[in-house]
Amino acid sequence: MNYVIIGASAAGLATAEEIRRTDKNGAITILTREDYLPYSRPSISYFLKGKVNQADMFLRKNNYYSQNKIDIVTGADVKEIDVKKKTVKAGRKLYSYDKLCLATGSKPFVPPMKNVEGKANALTFLDLASTKAVKDMANKDTRAVVIGGGLIGMKAAEGLSKICKSVDVIELAPRILPSILDAKSEKGVRQHCANKGGLKFHLEDTVVEAKSKGKNITSVVLKSGKELKCDLLILAVGVRPETELAEKAGLEVNRGIITNPATMQTSNEDIYAAGDCTVSVDMLDGSKKIIALWPNAVKQGTVAGSQMAGGSEAIDGTYSVNAIDFYGLRICTCGLINAQGEQYSDKIVACGDQYKRLIFEGEKLVGYVLINSSDNAGIYTYLIANRIDLSTLEGDIMATPDLFLFSKEIRTEKLTGGVTV
Amino acid sequence: MKKVISREKLCVNCHLCEVYCKTAHSESKDIIKAHKLENPAPVSRVTVIGGRMASVAVNCRHCDDPACVNACITGAMTKDKKTGIVSVNENKCIGCMTCLAVCPNGCIKTGNTAIKCDLCQGEDMPACVKNCPNRALVYVEVGGND
Numbered sequence: 383m384n385y386v387i388i389g390a391s392a393a394g395l396a397t398a399e400e401i402r403r404t405d406k407n408g409a410i411t412i413l414t415r416e417d418y419l420p421y422s423r424p425s426i427s428y429f430l431k432g433k434v435n436q437a438d439m440f441l442r443k444n445n446y447y448s449q450n451k452i453d454i455v456t457g458a459d460v461k462e463i464d465v466k467k468k469t470v471k472a473g474r475k476l477y478s479y480d481k482l483c484l485a486t487g488s489k490p491f492v493p494p495m496k497n498v499e500g501k502a503n504a505l506t507f508l509d510l511a512s513t514k515a516v517k518d519m520a521n522k523d524t525r526a527v528v529i530g531g532g533l534i535g536m537k538a539a540e541g542l543s544k545i546c547k548s549v550d551v552i553e554l555a556p557r558i559l560p561s562i563l564d565a566k567s568e569k570g571v572r573q574h575c576a577n578k579g580g581l582k583f584h585l586e587d588t589v590v591e592a593k594s595k596g597k598n599i600t601s602v603v604l605k606s607g608k609e610l611k612c613d614l615l616i617l618a619v620g621v622r623p624e625t626e627l628a629e630k631a632g633l634e635v636n637r638g639i640i641t642n643p644a645t646m647q648t649s650n651e652d653i654y655a656a657g658d659c660t661v662s663v664d665m666l667d668g669s670k671k672i673i674a675l676w677p678n679a680v681k682q683g684t685v686a687g688s689q690m691a692g693g694s695e696a697i698d699g700t701y702s703v704n705a706i707d708f709y710g711l712r713i714c715t716c717g718l719i720n721a722q723g724e725q726y727s728d729k730i731v732a733c734g735d736q737y738k739r740l741i742f743e744g745e746k747l748v749g750y751v752l753i754n755s756s757d758n759a760g761i762y763t764y765l766i767a768n769r770i771d772l773s774t775l776e777g778d779i780m781a782t783p784d785l786f787l788f789s790k791e792i793r794t795e796k797l798t799g800g801v802t803v
Numbered sequence: 804m805k806k807v808i809s810r811e812k813l814c815v816n817c818h819l820c821e822v823y824c825k826t827a828h829s830e831s832k833d834i835i836k837a838h839k840l841e842n843p844a845p846v847s848r849v850t851v852i853g854g855r856m857a858s859v860a861v862n863c864r865h866c867d868d869p870a871c872v873n874a875c876i877t878g879a880m881t882k883d884k885k886t887g888i889v890s891v892n893e894n895k896c897i898g899c900m901t902c903l904a905v906c907p908n909g910c911i912k913t914g915n916t917a918i919k920c921d922l923c924q925g926e927d928m929p930a931c932v933k934n935c936p937n938r939a940l941v942y943v944e945v946g947g948n949d
C-alpha cells in the first residue's frame with residue numbers, strides 16, 4: 383500500500399503514526415511545503431520571544447521517521463491531485479497513492495487594505511518561516527501594529543511586546559479572543575494584557591490604508607481616522623481552511639473539506655482529510671464548524687490514519703478544548719462558551735483575577751471558561767465529553783473538581799483501572 | 804509496567820505522600836528546605852483528595868492511550884515506549900496546560916511548565932509509596948505496557 387499525506391503538522395503526523403500502528407509495511411510519504419520536519423506551530427510565539435529554541439520545537443526526534451519508515455519530503459509544494467490516476471504532483475515529482483490524506487491546515491486570511499500587499503514589513507504570523515522573518519525585523523525601536531485580536535494576533539502581540547518599543551492591536555470586533563473568551567471575561571484579560579504587556583487596543587476598528595516609503599510601510603490609517611506609526615505590520619486577521627487542492631480535485635467543500643464525520647473520508651473514497659482544513663460537527667450542539675484546534679486535529683488524523691489502513695478507529699464526538707496563557711494569565715476553555723438559547727444556563731464565580739464560568743444544558747455540562755482557576759480542568763472536560771448527568775455527581779460543581787464528584791465505585795475504577803490489590 | 808495503586812479504604816488522609824513527593828522532586832531533597840526555602844517551590848505531583856471521612860491519593864495513571872500526550876501541542880509530553888512512563892520534557896513545554904485541560908483524573912499540576920508524576924524515574928520505588936504509613940499506596944505490576 384502507498385499512503386500519501388499532504389501536510390506535516392498535528393493532523394498529518396497523527397495520520398502517519400496511526401497508519402504505521404495498523405500497517406507495519408505500507409509505504410508512508412508525508413509531503414510538506416515547509417522546509418522543516420514536523421514542529422509545533424503553537425510554539426512560534428515562544429520562539430519569537432526567545433522562550434524555546436528551534437531545536438526544541440520539533441515534535442519528534444530526527445531519527446524517529448526513519449525508525450518508523452515514515453518518509454518526509456520537505457519543500458514539496460503539492461499543486462495538483464489527479465484523482466483518476468491517483469497521483470499527486472509536487473514540483474516535477476509525481477507520487478502515486480492508494481490512500482491519500484489531506485492535512486493541509488489553514489491559510490492566513492488577509493482582507494483587502496490599500497497599499498499593504500507586497501510591502502516588505504507587512505508579514506503574516508503562522509509558521510516558523512514567517513516567524514523568523516518577524517524576528518529578524520523586530521527590535522527595541524520597532525513600533526509594531528498587529529491586525530487581529532484572535533489567538534494568533536494576540537500571541538504575536540505578546541511575543542513582540544517583549545522585543546518592541548510598542549505594540550498596537552487592532553480588532554474589528556468589540557472584543558479580543560472571541561474563539562476562547564466570552565464577553566463577560568474578555569475585559570479582564572484585555573486589561574491584564576494592557577497592564578502587563580503594554581499592549582494598546584483599538585477595538586471595532588480596522589486598517590483601511592497604509593502609508594509607505596519605498597517598499598516599507600511607515601504608518602497605518604484606521605477606519606476611525608487614527609493614524610499609527612508602524613515599522614512592522616502583522617497580518618493576523620484570521621485563518622481559513624486550506625482547501626484549494628481539494629476543490630481542484632473535485633472534492634466536496636463548504637468552507638472546509640466535507641468528510642464523513644465518523645471516518646474522515648471525503649467525497650472521494652480513497653481520499654481522507656483531517657485537521658484545520660475540515661468541517662467538524664460539534665457533538666455538543668450538532669453544528670458544523672471549523673474547529674482549528676490541536677487536540678481535534680490529532681484525533682481526526684488518528685482516525686483518518688486508522689481508516690486508511692483498514693482499521694476501525696472512529697470519531698466518537700468532537701468538541702473544542704483550548705488552553706493558553708497571556709502574560710501569566712491562564713485561560714482554559716471548552717465546549718459551547720458562546721451558547722445562545724433558552725436551553726442553556728450558566729454559573730459564574732469570579733474573584734480578583736480568577737474567573738470560572740460553567741455553561742449547562744439541563745443536567746449536562748456543555749462548556750467552561752476558566753481564568754486562573756483551571757486546576758483539574760480535565761475533569762470538567764471529561765464531564766462534557768462523556769455527557770455525564772450532573773445529578774449523578776456528588777459535591778459542588780463550582781468547586782475545584784476532583785474524583786470525589788464521582789461515586790466510590792467509579793472513582794476506584796478510575797484510580798486502579800480494575801486492578802485489585 | 805508497574806504503577807502506583809491507591810487504596811481508598813486504607814488512606815488515612817495524612818498527606819505524607821505529598822510531603823515526600825515534593826521533597827523527592829526538590830533541588831535539596833531535604834524536607835525542611837523543600838517546604839520552606841526553595842524558590843521556585845517544588846510541587847507535589849500526588850494529591851490527597853477527600854477529607855477525614857474518606858480520602859485517597861491521586862497521581863498520574865500513566866494511561867495506555869494518554870489524553871495528555873495526544874493533546875500536547877509541542878511534543879513535550881511523551882509516553883516512553885519501554886517503561887510506559889508519561890513525562891514532560893521541560894525544554895519543550897511552553898506551559899500552555901492543554902494537558903491539564905484533558906486529563907480526566909486531574910493529575911497535571913501547573914508551574915512554569917506542566918508538572919506531573921514521573922514515578923520517581925530511576926528509583927526502585929516512588930517516594931509516595933515508600934513513605935505511605937498505612938500501605939494505602941502500593942507499587943505493582945499491572946501489565947499493559949504500551
